[in-house]
Amino acid sequence: MYSALALLLIMLVSAGVVGLLLSRMDQQFNARLNERADTLAEAFTGTGQGLGKTASGPTAYTMLIDKGGQVLAASPILREFDGSPYPFGDRSRVTIQETTVRAAKRQVGDFGTLWVGLPEDDLIAARESALSALLVALVFTPLLLLPVGWWVGRRSLSGLEHAATLADRIDPTRSLDTLPLPAREDEVHRLLSALNRLLVRIEAGQAREKQLLGQIVHELGAPLTVLRASLARASERSEDPEVVRAALVADELTFTTQDLMQLARGQLEIRLAWHYIPARTLRDRLDRLVPGTVFTGQWNVGILCDPDRLTQALRNLLANARRAAGPDGSVTLDLADTPESLTFTVRDSGPGLPAGLGERIFEPFVSGSGSSGLGLSVSRQIAVMHGGTLKGATHPQGGAQFVLCIPNAALSDEDDALTS
Template identity: 80%
Template sequence: MLPPRPARSVPPRAPFRRGAALSSALTPGTGLSSARVAWRHSLRFRLAATYSLLALALILLISLGVVTLLLSRMDQQFNDRLNERADTLAEAFTSPGAGLGKAAGGAGAYTMLIDGDGLVFAASPILRSFEKAPYPYGTQSRVTIQDTSVRAVQRKIGLFGTLWVGLPEDDLIAARQSAISALLAALVFTPLILLVVGWGVGQRALSGLQGAANLADRIDPTRSLATLPLPAREDEVHRLLSAINRLLVRIEAGQAREKQLLGQIVHELGAPLTVLKASLRRAEERTDDPEVRRAALVADELTFTTQDLMQLARGQLEMRLAWHYIPARTLQERLDRLVSGTAFEGDWGGGILCDPDRLTQALRNLLANARRAAGPHGKVWLTLQETADHLSFTVRDSGPGLPPELGERIFEPFVSGAGSSGLGLSVSRQIAVMHGGQLHGGTHPQGGAEFVLTIPGAALGDED
């Protein structure tokens, strides 16, 4: 196994965020347990709305059938009543004594006797104005008399002529309007009531699923994956949570196998790297060849990476900083050997308070991405600017620039615009944050990508 790096801490005057961890950037459940789903996207709302629409359609069909049947029966009863009255009066005229004991209508009855010439020679009191005048309605079955709708029938009464009998429809029209009003009111208020009831029932029915979602949001995949509690009822929610628990168990087993394999790979790489570093160091002492020095530096970087991988295999994702105050020129020489062809600009004559290995790792990732984007014949610039409060490292290339559709997503793990693994920018931003700074990127107005990494200045006095 490789020995850990010595950590010599230098207490800075300016505050630094030393406790930031890489796991916080890779934990998807962070901050999601308090999230709430918008009502229009809620499963409860969709279920309640679907339930209300289906119930509305059923109520509409059933109500239309019932109202249609009711109105038909009322109309039939009205016609039966009208025909019965007309038959009674006609029988009374044609068969004297046959209509005894049967009501022929009172003062409000609508009756007229029409002779063979079409003249009204007798009428009930309410129609007295039609007497001695031609019959005005012809064969109409519905007429309006004094703003009253009247339905009428006619009967032949032998030598007397024709009997006209009418019956007011006011009660039937009122009943029809009441039925239609009740149907419309039901169609308006029933969906609202059903939606509220469905929302409440859905909230109660899906409460177990919502609680499970909140618990799932708090699961940290870097630690042991706890299973979700199952509801008492063995319904669809119980089945879903059971399937999720089985999936979590399989994920945890897969993670354990991956960590074990990663640990074995790192262990197998450790011994060859140690031998390679020793051989390159001896070759550097003998030949003083710059290519050998560069290869030795790359071997040091590989050793540093294997230590991070060993921490990952052990489940320790937290980065730790070893603070040093180094000349900026040392950092420049180190980066120049790692990424050749870089044009260094700005003031490299000062000092930097940082973790040299981590800061080198962050800038190396930015320079490697810039070199890949610019191509073998393109240009890559690294500019250092120092102010009273902070240091800024600007990496710019002559490539095509950043894909505009990615935006800030370019800093998310496994998101890449150039076909790489997508981890370099994420790790570089995390290192900048751990130093108390930040990393931003975009496309330069003159073309090419531009990344600016800032960290606080050393702010050291003479005694420090």
Template identity: 80%
Template sequence: MTPGAGLYSAKVAWRHSLRFRLALTYSALALVLIMLVSAGIVALLLSRMDQQFNDRLNERADALAERYTVTGRDLGRTPSGVGVYTMVIDPDGKVTGASTILRDFVDATFPFENQSRVTIQDTQVRAVKRKAGNFGTLWVGLPEDDLIAARQSALSALLVALFFTPLILLLIGWWVGKRSLSGLESAATLADRIDPTRSLETLPLPGREDEIHRLLSAINRLLVRIEAGQAREKQLLGQIVHELGAPLTVLRASLTRAGERTADPEVLRAALVADELTFTTQDLMQLARGQLEIRLAWHYIPATTLRDRLDRLVPGTTFAGSWGSGILCDPDRLTQALRNLLANGRRAAGPQGAVTLTLSETPEHLIFTVRDTGQGLPPELGERIFEPFVSGAGSSGLGLSVSRQIAVMHGGSLRGRNHPEGGAEFTLCLPNAALGDEDDVDDGSLDDPAPAILTR
């Protein structure tokens, strides 16, 4: 993986994973805290080590100065201890005596003056001075090799801890977050599968009554209120449609008869408006009932029967393809679905445009293709064009939603696209069924939506 890809993955994980954000935040805060605490501990440790070194140096210097002054023995016969550097400086600033390693400085001017740290043969030495009676000044030094090594070891340990601690904390935080949020993740997965158009399901609650438990309980209460609200809306919508249905049916029939008697264009236009309103109420009823509450009345009808019904409902439609086969369907529902597609096409094409319904057949499917010469589907809507009350042409937005619902109830599908040559094209695909023996078939309603006598 390239560094850029790794950075992009980290950004995605930061935005979309609560576990990752919690683990990363926890690790960053822990790292800062550990850095502060560790730096304080190391600083205190090094300070104590430095203080102990100074105490040791001063104790050694005091002991040597006292012994040298009291006994009066010269430096050559006074043991200064292993790893201790000593020199005696007379009042004139010359070295009169020194340890073995410093014999080269004897009878020479004291080279270090007031320096507290000097380098002797590549060794860092810390030194102090003490009065040595009549002999002058005693210079005592201790090598700092052990102190420097201890300081470097402490700093190395601190750097190693700061390097590995964030990784360990991140892994631990990720694991703890995964365990702690497992109930929330499973609830989110289940929530993604909830279909709001069907009966809403409540989310499972974790065993511990923590913040996640309270959150999911609140979501469940919200889902219950949403389901109750949807039920009330459907009930109200059904009542409204029921109240409108009967008067519209009477009005439609009356206008149709009046138009046939008088041939008045205004009356005929009013009959078409009443017809449009009637189908809109049917769409609303379909939406109010919902797919699960509707049972199809299956019939095996000639395709020409369906064509004739559509020709009367949507005048000016051009029919193409093969209409000599039979169709197993609910005639009223399938007519409603195709009529909605044709009416939308007629509305989009306008008076001068064309709407074509083509029926093609394969061994497995019957394919109804509705194409118009209008402006086409709004590309920004996409699949949302099949959602209720979503429209790109100023209509109610119910026709396409109901048509897809009817297609699915028949075991088929409905898809839409913009045709390469212009206009919109909808394809309603149904399973094809032919009858093996006409004598075994009843022309009435079929209780089983997929009878065993239907063969290809």
């Protein structure tokens, strides 16, 4: 864009300069012609001392015309018009023997009219040279200006491009490190300084939000634990469905506070407590937390994991599946064991994932089922912390399907004997 604007400006300036140059040349030519005409007219009307001298020479263009319009005398190059009627009328520019001549007239007393011409060959050649130079400049200037402008622009914007690259590498889920500043204090330096100040404010705001969220979760945790234990004992002593429902709601709130605590701490602030547990232990815990789940696959293997975190991740997936399937729907959890990985597949008979959400379903507070929108985000975070992945899609036969995959660290027979 800059090169195009510069080219347009150069064209306008060049055209103006050439136009001014041609105008000055034309003015000088007219001044020379008028000076010549005045000199010859003065010679005719003077004392006669210089009569005829300035009009001599083979290339002189002069004629003396009487009052009747007859040519009384002419210079040698115009000898053909001598004694003939004046042939050019009122024209100021005529062609004589393929030469363009510009003419001027002067009254010379009783002699009549003096006609003086001056060839324009030099002026035309100069005009053509100037126009040719302008045309050549307009052809070659873009060829030079565009690559030079591109190179200068790339060099000038390299700092900004580097700043954009650094800004793209910022991970909002991690510590927001400030961007390195260039040595030269230019516009890029000012931009990066402003970005660094913004990053500092964002990180401070995130820290305050996490602290406040952690305090809220901590204040809710203690009474929820007491309430959950009380309702659990009450549900054991009573078959009242309202008490059982309240106990399930207390469990739901407890897991929601755990999700909030996970979100407040962040992935970098959590340390996994690794244990090698039987898969059946994990299955029994999940069966108590989400009743009605159908377990399929290979549950006779061992799992190296953080049992509490992995239980939390799978419980969130099963709770979402139960919510989507409804009380009469089906929820299954399948475990597949390979030497490389353990794959947990949660599938429900519900309507499937909401259209258009895609990977946004794993972002915090994005929900398609009316929940808090934290469960899937926390479950994926836990999967990543275990070195695995979590993906979701709508099954071709209907319903949602989530696949949580973690590396398999199965112990050998010798290691299994040692641990037992």
